[in-house]
Amino acid sequence: MFRAILFTQWKWARLPLLLGIVAAFGLPLVVVQPLPSLFAEDAGASLAIEFMASFGPMFPLLATLLGLILAVSAWAADHAGHHVYALSLPLPRWQLVLYRLGSGLTLLALPLLALWFGALLATSIIDLPAGVRAYPSLLGLRFALATLVAFALFFSISAGTTRTAGVVLGTIVGMLLAQWALALVDSDVNLLGTLFDVLFVWPGPLDIFSGRWMLIDV
Amino acid sequence: MSFAIETRDLGYRAGKTFELRDLNLRVPRGAIYGYLGPNGSGKTTTIRLLLGLLRPGAGAITVLGHAIPAEVPRALARTGYVPERPHLYPSLTVEESLRYHAAFFPGWDQRWADELLSRFGLARTVLLSRLSKGETGKLLLLQALAQSPELLVLDEPTDGLDPVVRREVLTALLDYVAQRDATVFISSHLVHELERICDWVGVMDRGRLVAEMPMQSFKNGIKRLRVRGAPALLGDTPFVVLARHFVEGQAETWIVRGWQAPMTQYFEGIGARVQEVIDLDLEEGFVELLSTARTAPRGEG
Numbered sequence: 403m404f405r406a407i408l409f410t411q412w413k414w415a416r417l418p419l420l421l422g423i424v425a426a427f428g429l430p431l432v433v434v435q436p437l438p439s440l441f442a443e444d445a446g447a448s449l450a451i452e453f454m455a456s457f458g459p460m461f462p463l464l465a466t467l468l469g470l471i472l473a474v475s476a477w478a479a480d481h482a483g484h485h486v487y488a489l490s491l492p493l494p495r496w497q498l499v500l501y502r503l504g505s506g507l508t509l510l511a512l513p514l515l516a517l518w519f520g521a522l523l524a525t526s527i528i529d530l531p532a533g534v535r536a537y538p539s540l541l542g543l544r545f546a547l548a549t550l551v552a553f554a555l556f557f558s559i560s561a562g563t564t565r566t567a568g569v570v571l572g573t574i575v576g577m578l579l580a581q582w583a584l585a586l587v588d589s590d591v592n593l594l595g596t597l598f599d600v601l602f603v604w605p606g607p608l609d610i611f612s613g614r615w616m617l618i619d620v
Numbered sequence: 621m622s623f624a625i626e627t628r629d630l631g632y633r634a635g636k637t638f639e640l641r642d643l644n645l646r647v648p649r650g651a652i653y654g655y656l657g658p659n660g661s662g663k664t665t666t667i668r669l670l671l672g673l674l675r676p677g678a679g680a681i682t683v684l685g686h687a688i689p690a691e692v693p694r695a696l697a698r699t700g701y702v703p704e705r706p707h708l709y710p711s712l713t714v715e716e717s718l719r720y721h722a723a724f725f726p727g728w729d730q731r732w733a734d735e736l737l738s739r740f741g742l743a744r745t746v747l748l749s750r751l752s753k754g755e756t757g758k759l760l761l762l763q764a765l766a767q768s769p770e771l772l773v774l775d776e777p778t779d780g781l782d783p784v785v786r787r788e789v790l791t792a793l794l795d796y797v798a799q800r801d802a803t804v805f806i807s808s809h810l811v812h813e814l815e816r817i818c819d820w821v822g823v824m825d826r827g828r829l830v831a832e833m834p835m836q837s838f839k840n841g842i843k844r845l846r847v848r849g850a851p852a853l854l855g856d857t858p859f860v861v862l863a864r865h866f867v868e869g870q871a872e873t874w875i876v877r878g879w880q881a882p883m884t885q886y887f888e889g890i891g892a893r894v895q896e897v898i899d900l901d902l903e904e905g906f907v908e909l910l911s912t913a914r915t916a917p918r919g920e921g
Contacts, residue, residue: 403723403724405723406719406720406723406724409716409719409720410709410712410716410720413711413712413716414711479709479710479711482710483707483708483709484707486673486703486705486707487707487708487709489671489672489673490671490673490696490701490703490707491696491724492693492694492695492696492697492724492725493693493724494692494693
């Protein structure tokens with residue numbers, strides 16, 4: 403059963419997944435390209451680290467996209483058929499959800515490994531000056547955790563009903579409208595800032611996405 | 621008699637406009653049970669309740685001895701289902717769809733699946749999204765049959781199919797039933813189609829089961845009588861009077877259920893005379909039954 407479900411998810415997600423694998427493998431290679439010329443300058447190390455920091459947000463962005471695509475593709479075909487086929491198969495609902503989750507995680511392993519290999523390759527082809535170090539495995543691990551968090555989040559929303567998705571979307575729109583209304587009356591209350599802090603600052607559940615994403619650092 | 625499907629006082633409400641209530645279905649094992657009713661009468665809702673796709677609001681359901689919804693997976697493992705609208709994944713090919721489906725059913729009969737594939741003329745490499753309506757209908761039935769079910773639940777399986785495909789589908793179904801002694805629960809509003817294949821019939825209207833009986837009783841028992849001289853008020857009758865139509869200066873037309881030939885004596889007893897007894901086919905009986913059920917006060921029928 404797991405193999406059958408894994409196959410369908412591969413079939414539904416294979417194109418964006420292949421693009422994701424290429425992007426994950428290529429991103430570390432792209433970001434290290436200018437480093438040899440930067441290291442040749444006097445303040446090369448600090449310039450290189452600044453350059454790395456400016457590219458950092460690309461990693462959590464890619465992790466979010468991968469999690470989103472895999473999660474949505476896991477349920478899209480069932481949503482289209484109003485879940486009639488899935489629910490008429492002889493297995494408990496929780497088991498079907500676990501199989502779909504497991505299939506998604508299995509497929510996600512491909513871009514995660516691609517990024518790790520890409521990072522290892524990228525850091526092996528440049529000579530680092532004294533005081534600068536490469537962190538390919540740490541970056542790969544952090545990327546993996548961020549992708550899993552994104553996948554779990556979008557999977558739980560996507561597995562739910564249209565009403566669930568509507569509640570989530572409605573909450574976000576409600577927050578934006580409330581913030582806009584507060585701004586109109588010159589209030590100091592910062593709803594969005596508070597929400598961001600709650601979600602993205604430790605111990606917030608999305609803390610993994612924030613901070614510096616560095617392949618090369620001191 | 622043991623039953624493949626049994627419901628007791630089943631109730632379900634969908635929004636403010638539709639309610640299924642006090643549904644007491646009994647589908648004998650080995651029967652081909654036709655579930656008749658106009659569009660929107662509750663046939664698909666009943667089927668979704670039987671398969672655990674919907675949760676009942678009241679009552680109890682048993683399918684092949686399994687309580688629903690508590691034991692849905694065990695019941696579904698022994699049940700083939702063809703839904704009203706195609707539900708398979710359109711991005712898979714025929715071959716992939718069969719492999720996917722087979723993975724969930726230990727009793728999958730690959731040899732028979734192959735035989736049906738060639739009999740139905742379905743190409744293995746075609747995407748499901750490219751199949752015609754008739755081909756999709758055949759594939760749905762193929763998948764349901766090849767899992768070797770003891771019970772087949774078919775929701776309008778031939779709706780919208782051309783006569784040739786309809787015949788192929790029904791022939792395959794009857795072949796299966798003949799070989800495996802399976803129970804078939806088939807819903808349709810195509811009355812003539814069910815008349816040929818079913819041995820039991822249940823009639824739904826507006827969320828209520830208005831009749832359930834062997835097909836033979838249904839076909840033989842419902843008659844149109846031409847009667848002269850009957851009093852306006854009737855006492856107890858040995859049959860059920862579904863409708864009486866008066867036309868000035870002509871014989872009355874009665875629609876009755878449970879008719880048997882010796883019952884003409886009843887009319888002599890009330891000073892009336894039966895001029896003619898007309899057999900109704902299933903469709904006429906069905907229409908008369910529905911019109912009677914709709915004019916009867918709620919709760920009767």
